[in-house]
Amino acid sequence: MANATTYPWTPGFYAGDRPRIVTSRFEYEDSYTLTRYLATEGYEGLKAALAKPAPDVHEEVKNATVLGRGGAGFPAGTKWGLTPPGVFPRYLVVNGDESEPGTYKDRLLMERDPHQLIEGCLIACYAAGLSQCFLYIRGEMPDAHERVATALNEAYAAGYVGKNILGSNFSVDIVLHWGAGAYVVGEETALIESLEGNRGMPRLKPPFFPAAIGLYGQPTIVNNVETLANLPWVLRNGAEEYLKIGTPTSPGTRMEAISGHVNRPGVFEVINGTTTFRDLIYGEEFSNGIRDGHELKAFVPGGGSAPWFLPDQLDLPLEGRLVGAAGSMVGSGAVMVMDDTTDIPKAAFTLARFYAHESCGKCTPCREGGTWLSRILERICDGRGTNRDLDQLIEVGETICPGAFPHASSERLGLEAVPFPYKMTTICFVGPSAYTPVHSALTLFRDEFEARIVKRTSIPVSAAPIEPVTAGAH
């Protein structure tokens, strides 16, 4: 297996001969300790930041175009700029509630390099004038909690976090917060609701960004773990160096998890914007092809919420606009691969069930629609599907997303791609996400659903036409 080094303490991660920004310390077994961090340029980015006025640091990050890694791909520097001027205090909320199906990166970053995340938080707080930071970590990750808690305790003791950081007038507390198991909390306004001690239900929009009105009604920046983990490198090396990696619209690197029917499922840090799906799935240094000589049937390019791709789209690079125009999204860096043995209706059911289960219940189309999609798919998979079920799936889907829904093109089916975005009747993306796998599977593999449905012809009332009774026959 060429060019792929494994580290036994990091299950799933493979290093290669590529530039690494966020995973650069993974080769050290003690990468999570302050000692190792300081020995490998740790907190140098923070020092570089503190040497400049805060607006210059903000400008640097803006120039680097660090794209948000949570799914939407919104540039971090631009997001920080959306806070209304003169309104204080402002907060930073770190989204470590990683639970998108297929996504496996933030947990690694928190477990393997917690100081890098802490340094990223500090740089963000300094640059955007954020007075307190809440680090929200998914509840089901106690190992990540322990690593981040230990790192925070070390960083406080060493003077990197808290009052007058490194002797400057920059002071900020980072508070570690526990989640308790709810996918929808990954939505930024739901995250804020949860942090305020409520049920994690997304807030009504507008305002579209919590940067205007967020935690306790104050301007709040919500950033993903991987996004923040990029900042120390950007500050150490400068925006110009960052832009040299990848493409101008998708610079730097990103973490991608390739799972499913491949020879080597794994997490890789790859060049943004230029690496293609073919590289990821077939590349020797990546997942090294489909298992046991099988053929690729379809793949999910960016987490469970992303419309599916066929082998036709393999040569697309990890570039938001190109993937969007082709009918899907790069999302949270999760590729799930299905080979020719895959039961497509079952796969669609599994994903639809996930979103139905995780619906918070606030918007009716998602709460009811998601559940119905899941139930109808379940009975189709069990061989109890009826003739009307396939149309019914589309009908239910259209109550969540009226109008054209994005999907990939297919030469075999003579389909043109429908690009993002879609219309939606719900506040957040959980509802449309339940429809995504159903719509993709039905558009690209309708024959497999039809084969599952036992065709029932109408039961005739009588075998032969009834002879009309003629008057006067008696």
Place this chain on the structure above:
Amino acid sequence: MARLSEDNMRIATEIIGRYPRARSATIPLLHLAQQQDGYVTNDAIAHIGELVGATSAEVLGTATFYEMFKFEPVGKYLVNICQTMSCQLLGADELMHHAEHKLGIKAGSTTADGLFTLEHAECQAACTEAPTLQVNYRYRFRVTPERFDKLIDDLASGKLGDEIPTHGTLAKIRQRIPADRAVGAVDPDDVTEAPEWMPAPAAPKHDQPRSEQRAGG
């Protein structure tokens, strides 16, 4: 004894103090209560309500939203088998079927000896290591039926006691903010000014004397 104990009250007070609003501590305190009793008791809900300034109904409302909180006793070991896409593609259904037979219970129930509770779980963020399960949220990767059997046997015989704590225990290491280093919670009721390190915004143009503007232009 289902309200928070004296030791836990000390931790609770510390946690509440970190947030500008006590309500924000609700979820961390629910975890604390669950760690104490193995599940969240009605008394603990009332106690947390008193601590964060909410009614019991409000605390219960929050608690029931989240999957991890249990309101009746569960097994000493909560076994969550991931059933989402990547795991399902690589045999999660078969693993669940095997687990039900091994433990002699259906998913969602607890063994008669109170040792194991089996649950369906959704994505556990270890998709490349499918099929995956968690025991009290501690991971086991690439679980085969044989490895599952060995895991259950080891848990039953107490061999994994150090590695996998009983249900409710989450992180064994907590964050501690030393008093001399703490900034303290930043409450919007007390603070409305820009933080010290933010330079004052440039004066708006119309504040400049007209003569200067003319001279500059």
